[in-house]
Amino acid sequence: MIKDYQTQKDLRDHYDFCIVGAGPAGITLALRLAGNGWRVVLLEGGGREYAAYSQNLYKCPSTGLDVFAEETRLRYLGGTSNHWAGRCRPFEPSDFALSPPVNLPGWPIAFSEMERNLPAAMAILDLPLDSGFKTVNAAFKSDEFEADRFLLSPPTRFAQKYAKELEETEGLDVFINCNCVDLDFDSNTGRITAVVVSDYERQQERVSAKQFILATGAIENARQLLNSKSLAAAGVITEDGLVGRCFMEHLNIALGTFILNEGESREARQFFTKDAFVVEHHSGKGNVTASLVSAVETYGRLAAIKGFFENLACKAGMAHKIEFIAKFNCPGDGELGTMIEQFPNRNSRVSLTQEHDDLGMRMVNVHWELAPEDRETIKSIGLEVAKCFAEEGLGYVKLEEAVYDVSLPLKVVPHAHHMGTTRMASSPEFGVVDENSKVFGTHNLYVAGSSVFATAGASNPTMPLLQLTLRLADYLNHQMGPAAGRYS
Ligand SMILES: Cc1cc2nc3c(=O)[nH]c(=O)nc-3n(C[C@H](O)[C@H](O)[C@H](O)COP(=O)(O)OP(=O)(O)OC[C@H]3O[C@@H](n4cnc5c(N)ncnc54)[C@H](O)[C@@H]3O)c2cc1C
Secondary structure, eight states, X not given: OEEETTTOXXXXXXXXXXXXXXSHHHHHHHHHHHHTXXXXXXEOSSOSSOOHHHHGGGOOOEEESOOXXXXXXXXXXXXXXXXXXXXXXXXXXXXXXXXXXXXXXXXXXXXXHHHTTHHHHHHHTTOOTTSOSXXXXXXXXXXXXXXXXXXXXXXXXXXXHTHHHHXXXXXXXXXXXXXXXXXXXXXXXXXXXXXXXXXTTOOEEEEEEEEEEEOSOHHHHXXXXXXXXXXXXXXXXXXXXXXXXXXXXXXXXXXXXXXXXXXXXXXXXXXXXXXXXXXXXXXXXXXXXXXXXXXXXXXXXXXXXXXXXXXXXXXXXXXXXXXXXXXXXXXXXXXXXXEEOOOOOTTXXXXXXXXXXXXXXXXXXXXXXXXXXXXXXHHHHHHHXXXXXXXXXXXXXXXXXXXXXXXXXXXOEEOSOOBOTTOBOSXXXXXXXXXXXXBTTOSSEEEOSGGGOSOOTTSOSHHHHHHHHHHHHHHHHHXXXXXXXXXX
16 A cells, blocks of 8 residues: 555554665565565655655765766656657677676676566566567678667556555555665674654654665665765775775766768667677777757757757758857768667765755765777777778768877766665675675665666666665575465
8 A cells, every 4th residue: 555654654663674665676675575465565655646855865965077976766656757758779698708807897687587577577567578688770891880679668657557456455555755875784784773754844853674675776875875874884885885885987978970871871880889799999888879950959948949940950051150159960860879878987976965955864965987998999999890881881970089089088978877885896995785686784774776787788777776775685585485374
């Protein structure tokens, strides 16, 4: 049943599982565990709909590259699935076999661990199971790129799709407007004993359970751990440790423009790096989308004025003259966009600030930066795409200077894929959670979501994070043994 914690404070004395955050990860885990007969509480900080009082708690300064952390997350039931786009691309064996060319290891688990939960994750995202991931046009003949492949989810909105199950699943209590503000850790037992929750009047109480799972998204999962006073006092979490580090995004870069040769199809093309390319160039993976601009692109509050201005300029053939005022492309121009892998990098991080939010939690800053290896990835992909265009007679590419001159600042826009801040590793030297997503130094605290990604590949994160969440559900179910004390 879904209850509003602001007015209904009827939490039970004790649960088997306490899950914090009701986005795709939290909802999936809660339904799986409750479906197996466990007594589960799912705590959601926001309400049923978007509201400023909740969203304001996501305010988050940033340094380095701009991450748009407030705009790219939603803090209410269903989480960011309330506005995700639904693009799904599976991880590949090489994502788990190749180590990143930086001083951090790759995934500590085998690809098969992900693969076995692919059909179930696809079903959750309403993807057709029998169609496979379709290949979109087109591959080059070279060894460097193949055609990308992906499926589009409707996109699944978790709060709507699972509304009935969240209301009716026996053993599951869902509380909205119920914010986790602290984690109580007992250093004698190595266990979390309770999470501290708060309503919007700052009334607090403790929720106790046998096992706890954070599923609040990659920025907040790190923030929850960094905010826990008792985890810090016990030395399990330190402000300068790995928690919050290795924040990764997929890199959205305007690589350049192209002129299509006469007679070539005007359909958009999506290329994806082949493993041979990644190995040869010691680079990350990447998608390159080549598309023709069909209308003048506008965005922001001045869209109408800008559109008028740009249309006029294109029609009058003066685009190049006013490019220095407002850079844009005219209809018919070709653009090369990307979704490129970023390597884990300790300096790219979520860290505590001295400011507190309205509920008394310390805020975090996101410092997003690229490593030299990322610039090399972007350069290799840009140069190879340009070469393939020319060699195959597709057209001519003009790359942005900052793509091949790595000393120049490069404009990078986020894809809203936040990953890596509680990375999975086989030892605490290299990660925050172990192979089973359990926080190192604790016996009953787990993390679900893309914050556990050891490397990011160039695959959209939601389907893989669900595959891992389903794996975690199996593990937790097995760990607890038969659900004997059901609903006692
Ligand atoms: C515009 C946009 C487009 C996207 N498109 C795609 C796409 O095409 N493909 C793809 O794979 N991914 C896409 N994504 C990313 C996708 O939305 C995320 O990967 C996914 O939502 C993450 O799920 P999650 O459950 O881990 O976290 P979230 O969805 O962020 O859910 C976290 C939940 O925790 C709650 N919460 C936070 N703090 C607390 C607290 N202290 N106490 C209690 N509850 C709390 C939040 O309210 C929220 O409900 C897109 C994102 C954006 C912004």
